[in-house]
Amino acid sequence: MALGKLQKVLISDSLDPCCREILQAGGLRVQEKPGLSKDELLREIRDCDGLIVRSATKVTADVLEAAERLQVVGRAGTGVDNVDVEAATRKGVLVMNTPTGNSLSAAELTCGMILCLARQIPQAAASMKEGKWDRKKYMGTELNGKTLGVLGLGRIGREVATRMQAFGMKTIGYDPIITPEASAAFGVEQLPLEQIWPRCDFITVHTPLLPSTMGLLNDSTFAKCRRGVQVVNCARGGIVDEGALLRALQSGQCGGAALDVFTQ
Secondary structure, eight states, X not given: OOOOOOOEEEEOSOOOHHHHHHHHHTTOEEEEXXXXXXXXXXXXXXXXSEEEEOSSSOBOHHHHHHOSSOOEEEESSSOOTTBOHHXXXXXXXXXXXXXXXXXXXXXHHHHHHHHHHHHTHHHHHHHHHTTOOOTTTTOOOOOTTOEEEEEOOSHXXXXXXXXXXXXXXXXXXXXXXXXXXXXXXXXXXXXXXXHHGGGOSEEEEOOOOOXXXXXXXXXHHHHHSOTTEEEEEOSOTTSBOHHHHHHHHHHTSEEEEEESOOOO
């Protein structure tokens, strides 16, 4: 589609100030209003040519319908699952994202989560702050020789895999798009999900939130896992069924979890 001249852009989620500065340097009028309610968003979007969001703003069909001049929606992050792409397409609104923008940051955070789970760093730090010295209680476990299951082998998943291989972890994974030959090139053996569950000491998910990935880890899949498996989700809330996770933690089937995203 051919875009007309953009004049006014709304930034409805918190972004680095450089985003506003770059847009203003390009001659655009920029409004920064993070934390809008849906009704407020419907009012603010009416005379905007562009909308920039992260994850909090849900660009639904009614938001797009209210946007009389909207030409483009930009998401500062990987994926566009908080944008109704079909509704945008029907209205001729271009939807863009920044798939490499935070790949390394997300991968490094995931690796940090795995390390915290293995060595119980947050719990040990909290114990120290309480004036305790529970050395034996928080010995944790070595990562060397453990098996990490990586579900989703795109940019972030492969960065996590290569970094955790440096700790001596065996990396296996699953991705319906990446070929086994491609993943083998960065050290990940692809297996069917049914073979992954019982083999993993740690599981990390790096998929978009789709009907096929909603509740990917649930009561049934947790039951197939090795007892004490530890789970990381820095991808999307909802990929791990939070109720099933709680039940698995309470029973000991899951030995620990580190989440950076939640269903709500």
